[in-house]
Amino acid sequence: MSQLSIFSEIGRLRAVAVHRPGPEVDRMTPSLMHDLLFDDILFGREARGEHDDFSRVLNKVADRVFDVQDMLADSLAQPRAREHFLDRFCILHKLNGQDKERLSDLDPKELAETAVAGWYEDIDNGTNYQFRFPPVPNLLFMRDPASVIGNGVSINHMATAARRPEPFILDTVLRFHPEYHIENEKQIWFDAIPSYIGGIPEHNNTIEGGDTLVLSEDILAIGISIRTTQSAVTMLAEKLRRHTQFKTVFAVLMPHDRAVMHLDTVFTQIDPEHCLVFPPFFREDNPIQSLPVIRMDLTSSSLHITLEDNFLNALKKEGHHLKPVFCGGTNRLDQEREQWTDGANAFCMAPGLILGYSRNIKTAEELEKVGYRILTTEQALSDSVDLLDGKRTMVMIAGNELSRARGGARCMTFPLQRDPL
Numbered sequence: 001m002s003q004l005s006i007f008s009e010i011g012r013l014r015a016v017a018v019h020r021p022g023p024e025v026d027r028m029t030p031s032l033m034h035d036l037l038f039d040d041i042l043f044g045r046e047a048r049g050e051h052d053d054f055s056r057v058l059n060k061v062a063d064r065v066f067d068v069q070d071m072l073a074d075s076l077a078q079p080r081a082r083e084h085f086l087d088r089f090c091i092l093h094k095l096n097g098q099d100k101e102r103l104s105d106l107d108p109k110e111l112a113e114t115a116v117a118g119w120y121e122d123i124d125n126g127t128n129y130q131f132r133f134p135p136v137p138n139l140l141f142m143r144d145p146a147s148v149i150g151n152g153v154s155i156n157h158m159a160t161a162a163r164r165p166e167p168f169i170l171d172t173v174l175r176f177h178p179e180y181h182i183e184n185e186k187q188i189w190f191d192a193i194p195s196y197i198g199g200i201p202e203h204n205n206t207i208e209g210g211d212t213l214v215l216s217e218d219i220l221a222i223g224i225s226i227r228t229t230q231s232a233v234t235m236l237a238e239k240l241r242r243h244t245q246f247k248t249v250f251a252v253l254m255p256h257d258r259a260v261m262h263l264d265t266v267f268t269q270i271d272p273e274h275c276l277v278f279p280p281f282f283r284e285d286n287p288i289q290s291l292p293v294i295r296m297d298l299t300s301s302s303l304h305i306t307l308e309d310n311f312l313n314a315l316k317k318e319g320h321h322l323k324p325v326f327c328g329g330t331n332r333l334d335q336e337r338e339q340w341t342d343g344a345n346a347f348c349m350a351p352g353l354i355l356g357y358s359r360n361i362k363t364a365e366e367l368e369k370v371g372y373r374i375l376t377t378e379q380a381l382s383d384s385v386d387l388l389d390g391k392r393t394m395v396m397i398a399g400n401e402l403s404r405a406r407g408g409a410r411c412m413t414f415p416l417q418r419d420p421l
């Protein structure tokens with residue numbers, strides 16, 4: 001058994017889950033696109049190629065890179081897990097006993113694939129079609145449906161119907177996966193599943209992993225955003241106060257705008273000294289746009305709350321001093337363009353070793369200014385390059401298809417285990 005362990009955004013990555021976009025992406029139609037939260041119809045083959053390169057780079061650093069669909073299949077091989085999953089999944093999708101039996105007949109691999117790709121049926125010789133339940137194309141953005149926080153997990157409550165099946169997949173994986181699973185219920189800091197199946201209105205207490213950043217053994221930053229509510233953050237903070245050693249939660253108040261749907265679309269930590277940010281939100285000289293934060297103190301006998309007017313200053317006061325590197329460079333127009341294509345959404349594989357989309361050229365130039373070498377995927381994968389030689393490095397991955405689904409490198413990863421710093 002391996003230990004779930006996440007106490008930073010930047011510690012050397014040991015184990016991570018991703019999901020290669022499959023038939024669920026190829027089944028997207030223009031009429032479904034908006035509801036399924038994509039901004040375009042992806043060319044699946046290209047998207048898979050981009051994702052494969054991304055996984056190759058991760059594999060060069062991490063000991064284990066899982067695909068969550070395989071993790072689900074490996075979990076479903078146990079009868080108890082299959083029962084747990086099907087019971088809940090059928091309630092979610094309002095499937096009848098007959099449907100459930102048909103799903104029960106599938107082998108674990110087929111069941112996992114159907115859960116992700118959707119249950120699709122051709123009608124009248126292909127002149128029409130229907131979904132018994134829809135595909136889940138956003139599983140590609142593994143960051144969001146669950147989060148490992150310390151040695152426990154949050155099974156997240158998604159804000160949109162399109163993503164509702166995803167926490168059900170993660171719930172089964174995190175309880176039953178042969179290698180990475182929680183040992184007992186006490187390690188679940190937040191659990192969306194009971195309220196989903198209990199029929200509690202979906203917009204209550206939502207929280208998504210793109211908003212949750214574990215900055216250190218003491219500090220978490222969580223966006224209160226278009227996807228994550230203050231009530232959910234408070235509930236999570238209270239659970240962490242009671243059951244963990246975390247000392248502070250900074251709840252960052254985000255604008256309600258699709259372009260900045262999660263905190264990680266405008267802020268990611270990349271090494272012990274730097275964070276990559278969308279500048280307008282972090283400027284002290286611009287109090288209108290700069291993001292205020294609610295500081296939640298977890299060290300006293302009840303949750304203690306104060307308001308701070310600037311996130312980076314508040315972090316500094318807490319001893320977590322980060323200098324901002326500007327996504328998109330110094331020009332506002334470029335900042336807006338590169339933020340939209342996830343320039344601020346870097347994924348950190350070790351302190352100062354990050355992944356980001358190659359299209360964000362101005363962002364890469366800013367990183368060079370603070371000593372980052374910029375490598376293509378090919379260079380990064382060559383035997384002559386040691387990615388763990390301690391040099392600050394950004395590996396550029398192609399994301400021309402992937403970025404159309406509105407997510408970047410951090411969004412596509414679900415870290416399970418990192419080394420302590």
Ligand SMILES: NC(=[NH2+])NCCC[C@H](N)C(=O)O
Binds near residue numbers: 038410
């Ligand atoms: N952590 C993130 N920023 N995830 C981005 C998710 C993008 C996805 N299409 C959605 O709208 O939900």
